Amino acid sequence: MNNDELYSQLSAMFDGELPAPECELLARRLGRDDLLKARWGRYAAIGAAMRLERGVRLHGQLARRVSSAVAAEPAMLVGSSPAIAGRLAGPRLIRWWQPVAGAAVAASVAAAAILWLRAGSPDAPIIAASPMIASASASTSAADTSDAATGSDSYVVPPSVEGPSAAPPTELADFVVAHSEFSMPLLRRSALTSLVSSEAVSDSADAARRAGSTRSDEDRKANADPTH
Amino acid sequence: MTADPSDLSLVRRVQRGDKGAFDALVLKYQHKVVKLVMRYVRNPAEAEDVAQEAFIKAYRALPQFRGDSAFYTWLYRIAINTAKNAVVSRDRSPVDFDLDAQNPDESYDLQGRLKDSETPEGLVLTDEIRGTVNAAIDALPEDLRTAIVLRELEGLSYEEIATAMGCPVGTVRSRIFRAREAIDRRLREVFEGGLGRAEELG
Numbered sequence: 276m277n278n279d280e281l282y283s284q285l286s287a288m289f290d291g292e293l294p295a296p297e298c299e300l301l302a303r304r305l306g307r308d309d310l311l312k313a314r315w316g317r318y319a320a321i322g323a324a325m326r327l328e329r330g331v332r333l334h335g336q337l338a339r340r341v342s343s344a345v346a347a348e349p350a351m352l353v354g355s356s357p358a359i360a361g362r363l364a365g366p367r368l369i370r371w372w373q374p375v376a377g378a379a380v381a382a383s384v385a386a387a388a389i390l391w392l393r394a395g396s397p398d399a400p401i402i403a404a405s406p407m408i409a410s411a412s413a414s415t416s417a418a419d420t421s422d423a424a425t426g427s428d429s430y431v432v433p434p435s436v437e438g439p440s441a442a443p444p445t446e447l448a449d450f451v452v453a454h455s456e457f458s459m460p461l462l463r464r465s466a467l468t469s470l471v472s473s474e475a476v477s478d479s480a481d482a483a484r485r486a487g488s489t490r491s492d493e494d495r496k497a498n499a500d501p502t503h
Numbered sequence: 504m505t506a507d508p509s510d511l512s513l514v515r516r517v518q519r520g521d522k523g524a525f526d527a528l529v530l531k532y533q534h535k536v537v538k539l540v541m542r543y544v545r546n547p548a549e550a551e552d553v554a555q556e557a558f559i560k561a562y563r564a565l566p567q568f569r570g571d572s573a574f575y576t577w578l579y580r581i582a583i584n585t586a587k588n589a590v591v592s593r594d595r596s597p598v599d600f601d602l603d604a605q606n607p608d609e610s611y612d613l614q615g616r617l618k619d620s621e622t623p624e625g626l627v628l629t630d631e632i633r634g635t636v637n638a639a640i641d642a643l644p645e646d647l648r649t650a651i652v653l654r655e656l657e658g659l660s661y662e663e664i665a666t667a668m669g670c671p672v673g674t675v676r677s678r679i680f681r682a683r684e685a686i687d688r689r690l691r692e693v694f695e696g697g698l699g700r701a702e703e704l705g
Contacts, residue, residue: 282680282684283676283677283680286676286679286680286683287661287676287679287680288509289509289531290654290661290679291507291508291509291510292660292661292676293508293509294508295508295511295512298508298509298511298512299512299515301509301512302509302512302513302515302516302524302527303516303521305513305523305524305527306513306516306521306522306523306524306526306527307521307523312523312526312527312530314687315527315530315531316530317687317690318683318687319530319531319532319533319534320534320632320690321636321655321683321686321687321690322534322655323534323535324632324633324636324637325636325637325640325651325652325655325656326655326656327633328534328535328537328538329534329537329538329541329547329629331534331629331632331633332628332629332632336551337529337533337537337551337554337555338526338529338530338533340555341525341526341529341533341555341558341559341562342522342525342526342529344555344559345522345525345526345558345559345562346522348522348559348562348563350520351517351518351519351520351565351566
C-alpha cells in the first residue's frame, strides 16, 4: 500500500467513513506509528481551525500530558471489559473477575445456608409450602420409612412429618451442588458439612422426640391401670 | 446513536492494552473537549487541566465502555461531570452565570473575554494556524473546497455530501482527502519547526 492510499484511508477513518474491518487494521497501525498519529492530529487541528475553535495547536501540550499520564497507568486487561473486549479476546485472555465472582457466589451460598438452617429450626415458622419443598419433604419421609424398614424386622407405621424441618437442608444441598461450579472448594465443603451435620442433629432430635413420646404413652397407661 | 466504527476500533485497541490508540482518541477530540469545558471554567489553562483530568478518567473507565453509544457522547458526559466537579470544588459558578448576574445589560463577547487570559504567544499561534488553513482552503479547487467545508463545517456524512454534490461516495472520499493533504502540506511549510515537534507525539 502506498502512502496516498494509506493517508486516504486515514482521512476516511478520521471521518468515521472507513469500513469496520479496515478500521481494525488501521487502528492497530495508528497506535504504533507516531508519524501517522501526527498526521491524524493535524487533520483534527485543520477541522478545529476551520470551526474557529480555541487553542488550536499542531503540537498541543494537552495530548502530550495525557499521553504521559496514561503511560504511567497500569496496563488495561481485556477481561475487565466483558461487553466488548471479553467477547473479542477469546478464552486465552486473563479473566481476573472469575475468582472474585466465585467467592461472592460461595459467600452468598454460605449466608443462605445459615439463614435456611435457622429457619428450619422447630421454633421457626414454616418457611414455605412451595411444591418444590413439598416434594423434597415427601422424598425425605420416604427415605426415613425405608431406613426404618431395613433397621427393624417389624413394620412400623411411619410417623407423619409435620413442617418442612427436613426440607431446607435437602433443598440447600441441591442448590450448593448446582452452583458448585462457581464456588470455591473450601467454602463449598464447609457449606455441605454444615448441611450434613444439621441433618444429623435434626434426625437425632426427631428420634429423641419419638422416644419421649413412646415413654409418655407407657407412663399414662401405667397410671391408668392400678393393677399394673 | 451507535458508536463510530473508527472510534470503536480504537477503543477496542485501548481495551486490549494499546495505549497508543488512546493517544489517537485524545488527538481527535482534545479541541472539542476543551471547547466544551470552557463553558464551565474561566481560563484556557484551567480548561486544559480539567480536560486532561477528563481524558484520564475516561481512560480508567474505558473497560466499562460497552459501545452502546458513540464514544464522544460518552466522553463528553465525563468531561461535563469533571468540569462541574471542578467548579464545585473551587466554589465557583459557571462563567455564563457570572457574566449574566454582574452585567445583565452589557453585551459580553465571551470569546473575546476568554481570549484575554491566553498567553500572547498562544493567541498568535492560533491566529497563524487559522490564517494558514483559511488561505489553503481559499486556494483549493472548488470541488475540493466544497467537500471539505460540507464535512468539517456542516458535519455531513460522505453519503450526504455525495447527494449534495451529485457524485459517487468514493469521489467524495477522494476530494476530502486531497483537500486535507493540500492544507496539511501548507501547514507543514509554514510551521516546519512546530510540525517537527508534533511528529514526536503524534
